[in-house]
Amino acid sequence: MDRLDPFLARTLARRRLLTGGALTLAGGAALAQSGGMAQLLFSSGREQRPLTSGFPGKGEMILQRNRPPLLETPLSVFDQGVFTPNDRFFVRWHWADIPLDVDADAFRLTITGGKQPVSLFLADILKMPRISYAAVNQCSGNSRGLFDPRVPGAQWAHGAMGNAMWEGVALKTLLEKAGVSTASHVRFGGLDKPLTQVDPFEKSLALDHAMNGEVMVAFAMNGEQLPLLNGFPLRLIVPGWYSTYWVKSLNQIELFSGKDANYWMAKAYQIPTAAGANVTPGTTDFAKTPISTMNVRSWITSAEPGARIPYADRLPLRGIAMGGDTGVKRVEVSADGGQTWQDAKLDKDQGRYGFRRFEASLPVARGQVVLMSRATNADGAVQPMKANWNPGGYMRNCVEPCPVEIA
Numbered sequence: 001m002d003r004l005d006p007f008l009a010r011t012l013a014r015r016r017l018l019t020g021g022a023l024t025l026a027g028g029a030a031l032a033q034s035g036g037m038a039q040l041l042f043s044s045g046r047e048q049r050p051l052t053s054g055f056p057g058k059g060e061m062i063l064q065r066n067r068p069p070l071l072e073t074p075l076s077v078f079d080q081g082v083f084t085p086n087d088r089f090f091v092r093w094h095w096a097d098i099p100l101d102v103d104a105d106a107f108r109l110t111i112t113g114g115k116q117p118v119s120l121f122l123a124d125i126l127k128m129p130r131i132s133y134a135a136v137n138q139c140s141g142n143s144r145g146l147f148d149p150r151v152p153g154a155q156w157a158h159g160a161m162g163n164a165m166w167e168g169v170a171l172k173t174l175l176e177k178a179g180v181s182t183a184s185h186v187r188f189g190g191l192d193k194p195l196t197q198v199d200p201f202e203k204s205l206a207l208d209h210a211m212n213g214e215v216m217v218a219f220a221m222n223g224e225q226l227p228l229l230n231g232f233p234l235r236l237i238v239p240g241w242y243s244t245y246w247v248k249s250l251n252q253i254e255l256f257s258g259k260d261a262n263y264w265m266a267k268a269y270q271i272p273t274a275a276g277a278n279v280t281p282g283t284t285d286f287a288k289t290p291i292s293t294m295n296v297r298s299w300i301t302s303a304e305p306g307a308r309i310p311y312a313d314r315l316p317l318r319g320i321a322m323g324g325d326t327g328v329k330r331v332e333v334s335a336d337g338g339q340t341w342q343d344a345k346l347d348k349d350q351g352r353y354g355f356r357r358f359e360a361s362l363p364v365a366r367g368q369v370v371l372m373s374r375a376t377n378a379d380g381a382v383q384p385m386k387a388n389w390n391p392g393g394y395m396r397n398c399v400e401p402c403p404v405e406i407a
């Protein structure tokens with residue numbers, strides 16, 4: 001039987017971000033706030049951020065920066081389901097000149113450096129064989145605001161991540177159309193542009209990785225076309241890898257040989273080669289390598305840090321875990337700051353690159369309680385108790401204490 005297919009029935013609709021109204025993203029005008037403030041617990045204490053519903057296609061988000069937009073997903077959203085709704089999915093752009101209006105009929109994806117140049121309309125791509133899977137999109141600097149001592153960069157709490165069901169064409173299929181010759185790498189670029197004479201935001205992958213059949217050029221997210229702020233009409237999905245590689249509004253693919261000298265590969269997004277991407281705080285002189293695969297993490301989502309919870313002799317807990325570049329094998333929970341642990345019940349497996357929900361119920365007494373969750377992935381990697389540190393604020397994956405008051 002034919003699957004209901006909203007993408008072939010009609011081509012992707014033209015996406016226009018600014019339709020007038022109060023918000024002029026491009027002009028950097030003040031945002032209409034929805035009133036509330038988010039309380040984020042950073043390493044140096046609580047900080048407030050405005051909540052906003054002022055961005056087109058987005059519900060209530062934590063406003064980290066206006067232009068270009070950095071919008072964080074409130075933790076409570078992750079408590080509502082294993083997939084992060086498109087209208088609550090975090091947003092991150094590097095350059096202020098982001099696409100505000102894309103004509104889906106005129107849009108083209110070009111592939112150069114192969115045996116023949118290829119230029120594809122969206123309609124062409126929609127006719128190609130598709131793949132689909134769940135995968136977590138997580139910023140390399142997710143949870144950076146919890147680094148101690150603090151480091152510069154976007155001060156995210158834990159909401160610079162989201163899990164979606166992605167659908168698109170395997171990058172391999174597209175590269176085969178171009179004819180892979182002797183290239184060693186593949187570079188990806190999007191429609192956004194820097195305002196000054198600096199390197200555009202471009203990332204590259206080794207050819208073997210690009211051809212693994214999993215790396216995807218996606219046109220759909222959770223069964224809908226991509227929101228413009230999340231990369232309409234096409235974005236790269238590199239499952240298991242940090243989202244710095246997940247180039248949005250992807251319109252250029254280039255096969256090349258040799259080392260990528262672009263700033264975003266050669267200079268930015270470098271992590272220490274040391275275990276756990278961990279160096280002594282303050283150190284800047286260490287062996288570096290480009291960030292790549294994600295690590296195992298978990299979060300309690302049924303309570304926010306600092307919450308007051310009415311007393312009952314057992315406290316029900318819920319949360320989410322991710323394995324990094326493999327599945328989640330186990331999640332343990334603690335209500336005594338990590339002295340004793342109990343296995344949580346894992347919810348349905350949605351695929352090894354996605355979130356896995358868990359739940360548990362723990363005996364608690366009245367007073368201050370520190371809740372924790374600790375995940376183990378399919379490779380046996382366990383979240384460490386101690387946080388890592390590096391100057392970029394990358395790859396945090398320690399057990400996150402969630403202090404609450406049972407009253």
Ligand SMILES: Nc1nc2c(c(=O)[nH]1)N[C@H]1C(S)=C(S)[C@@H](COP(=O)(O)O)O[C@H]1N2
Pocket residue numbers: 089090091092093094095137138139140189190191192201229230231243244245246247248249250
């Ligand atoms: N074209 C383009 N793609 C991009 C970026 C960008 O600045 N431009 N930022 C990357 C980074 S660092 C992140 S964290 C993710 C954010 O994806 P999202 O906005 O869909 O959540 O997009 C990635 N892809």
Ligand SMILES: [Mo]
Pocket residue numbers: 092138139140141243244
């Ligand atoms: Mo990022």
